[in-house]
Amino acid sequence: MRKYNNPLFSTLLERKPLLRVPLLLFFIALFSTSEAAVAPPPSPSPPSIDAKGYVLLDAYSGAILAQKNADMRVAPASLTKMMTSYVVFAELRAGNIALDEEVLISEKAWRTSGSRTYVEVDTRVPVQALLNGIIIQSGNDASVALAEHIAGDESAFVQRMNQEAKRLGLEDSHFMNSSGLPMANHYSTARDMALLGATLAKDFPELYKIHAIKSYEYNNIEQYNRNKLLWRDESVDGIKTGYTKAAGYCLVASAQRGDMRLVSVVMGANSTKSRAKATQSLLNYGFRYFKTRKLYDQGVSLATVRVWKGDTDNTAVGLAEPLYITAPSEQFGQMNANIEFNTKITAPVAVGDIQGTLRITLGEEETLLDERPIISLQSVSEGDLWRRVLDGIKMYFQ
Incomplete structure (x- = not known):
């Protein structure tokens, strides 16, 4: 492997490797805006949280900033509706349903127990109103109604939920219904719920905005969002509450402050007040002591690599x-970027072929923070016979 070592925050450039230049400019801009910069205090331990489990996730980097029992399988209660909403959002984007499309309410949907949107059997309700009922009011009846409308029956819709969960990498989640009512073999984890929350915001930014709506009216009944942090913290814009006796009080919240989005998951708190307090503590901790930076964009040339026997x-x-x-x-001032190329890359080369690895490390100990495959941004066709023979000779003597 050939290595290109590149300090992220260095004022010396002996040479001009392409990988070094953009990061140098980024961190100079970041750290030299003040003549007398004061180093921030070291990050303390996460706050003490009274809950069965929790996770604090950065939505852009995927970094876990705090956790407890992150992979413990628990009943997710109405957090289930995040996956229900994800499937509905996907159907809307695909054009299979529309927000103004009317849904016939079945007796099964009408009779569903638990939290309700108060839809009436044999009436027709727009998809938009049912989505509001699922996300804002946590209506179990609305969840079943949309599931039946999309897939024919709830069990078929649940199969789709589990397929999407697998595709998204929710490794410890399995759903048995669309509402979150207690059932055997219906479970998830704090980690999976955090990933799902981040993915909702990323994949469906416009529809995700429904999660920030504080109240809506349906059937002459004003219904309020159960996420009380929407009133207390203007940076919070979602996502979902949940409660059953088995699950306890749960809350997945997301907040955007500046260029940083955090997703907090609290599972198994003992009251609505304690889940809100725990969530606020986690969010404040993450925004206070951590920063998220985009180091590189996709499709931007970071370096060039020698290709043998090509045109x-x-x-x-x-x-x-x-x-x-x-x-x-x-x-951030202690990070390094190292790029390692595969040795003796030969044509043909296609766009997207993996040619090496970019590693971001911390300090002299080179603690690994992240690593990503480096891919070809340009294709290279096989060269003519003369170039192939000449390069073959050169490769032999290298």
């Missing part, structure tokens, strides 16, 4: 996705 000698390489890093504020 050209080099190809640009970069990342398939943006690279975000979340770390304690004081650590």
Whole structure:
């Protein structure tokens, strides 16, 4: 492997490797805006949280900033409706249903127990109103009605929920219904719920905004969002509450402050008050002591790599996705980026072929923060016979 070592925050440039230049400019801009910069205090331990489990996740980098029993399988209660909403959002984006489309309410949906949107059997209700009922009021009846409308019956819809969960990498989640009512083999984890919350905001930014609505009226009944943090913290814009006797009081919340979005999951708190307090403590901790920065964008050339036996000698390489890093504020000046290329890359080369690895490390100990595959951004065709023979000779003597 050939290595390109690149200090992220260095004022010396002996040479001009492509990988070094953009990060140098980024961190100079970040750390030299004040003549007398004061180093931030070291990050303390996470706050004490009275709950069965919790996770604090950065939505852009995927970094876990705090956790307790993150992978413990528990009853998710109405947090289930996040996956229900995800499937509905996907159907809307695909054009299979529309927000103004009317849904016939079945007797099963009408009779569903628990929290309700107060839809009436044999009436027709727009998809938009049912979505409001699911997300804002946590209506079990609305969940069943939309599930039946989309998939024919709730069990078929639940199969779709589990397929999406698997595709999204929710490794410890399995759903048995669309509402979150207690059933055997219906479970999730704090980690999976955090990932799902971040994915909802990322994949469906416009529809996600429904989660921030504080109240709505249906059938002459004013119904209020059960996420009380929407009234207390203007940076909070979602996502979902939940409660059953088995699950306890649960809350998935997301907040955006500046360029940083955090997702907090609290599972198994002992009251609505304690879940809100725990969530606020986690969010404040994350925003106070951590920062998230985009180090590289997707499709931007980070370096060039030698290609043998091709119709050209080099190809640009970069990342398939943006690279975000979340770390304690004081650590950004101690990071390094290392790119390792595969040895002796030969044509043909296609766009997207993996050519090496980019690693972001911390300090002299080189603690690994993240690593990503480096891909070809340009294709290289096989060269003519003369170039192939000549490069073959050169490769032999290298």
